[in-house]
Amino acid sequence: MTGLRVESVGFSYGAKRALDGVSFVVPPGRFCALLGPNGAGKSTLFALLTRLFTTREGRIEVAGHDMAGSPRAALARIGVVFQQPTLDLDLTVRRNLLYFAALHGISGREAETRAAAALDRLGMAERAPEKVRNLNGGHRRRMEIARALLHRPSVLLLDEPTVGLDAATRAAINDHVHRLAAEDGLTVLWATHLTDEVRADDQAVILHKGRILVDGPAGADLTDRFLTLTGEMA
């Protein structure tokens, strides 16, 4: 199956249990919000999904590729937007995109074409020769999302991608990623602790203290449920 499958994944930092029996499935074309208060284990799960860490407990499958068995095939199908910015501020917008394309083995005309198309979609074509330092926070984030899609992954992982952005930019980026799921059939996992970024028909996975409390449609009362659940368990 395509999409993202996480099965009984567990992880510990020494004696401290960070994730315990985490299982969920995100089908293609679905926007899944991974919700959890700070310290819930979201970042650890992201590190496992991007193979910054590995674990022997459980199984992670990306677009049908097992992360433990064929990590390179799995990584090739993933696009990641990390919580902390990973752009080179002193390099140009274009150069940042080409660098990333090259890390995925794409070079020459193909890389140029993809980078130009990505910037076109963002309405940023004329900013290609500018240094990233000159872009505002919203543009940088959009660029990171566009960059994560350069190698045409089937799963897009975003770790709190709207941190530090103003409300209008947050909404615009959130819309953009929802469209990517709906129109391009991308599997999206969007980690956040802000329930207003989740729509009623999104899939919501609530993680708390390393365990999954809820996995299902977000519904209209997500905020109340989230607060009640994480508050009760605190």
Place this chain on the structure above:
Amino acid sequence: MTAALVALRAILHREALRFLGQRGRLVAALVRPLVWLFIFAAGFRAALGLSITPPYQTYIPYETYVVPGLCGMILLFNGMQSSLSLVYDREMGSMRLLLTSPLPRWWLLLSKLIAGAAISVLQAYAFLAIAFAYGIRMTGAGYLGALPAMFFAALMLGALGLMLSSFIRQLENFAGVMNFVIFPMFFLSTALYPLWKMAEASPLLARACAANPFTQAVELIRFALYRQLNAPALGWVALALLVFGALALWGYDPERGTVRRKA
């Protein structure tokens, strides 16, 4: 071109652009060895008598003796600086980007090492050019022969930095590394004084000095600048490169490494 070579070229290009974009970095990298050459070596010349030891065939002024060591100093500082900058968050972000590439991790780390070493060697040649203008001259073949020697030494010192960046938690600032790694390595080497001189002062220190991989790197460069191959030094540097490289790879292994602590 294969995906691995595409990535290597991009990593090299990125390091070069970053280096060229920060003009102050070249100046800062050159000021340190030039201060040693112009001031320290001039003052030290009077205090230190050097006898004829290989690869030198005649008496040499102290400034001439110290030039290979100062090339080594550039490689040492750069190796530490470029790798330890990974420890800081901003750079860790770019390291994450690198490590989530679908290429083998050892290849990505090696590419990063090669890129760092290439920048270091460029700086060492800039220093040699200034030394040339100052009157400390080697032959053309010497300058050419020093290229693989310096590159190899730079790889080894970069691997040391990469290894430290994957293990060190407490020394997360450059001053700490300076005190505990760079200074002992530099002063306990043949960069500033020959081994026999050190042996006169303390045989124990001389033995430590001989075992220091930085000493071997400096001697490899020194002999290469005089068109000679110092095979034992080459062996030592290769061994150190293997050990530091393997430990760095182990440190960056997702099953046990340091990235884990920094998530």
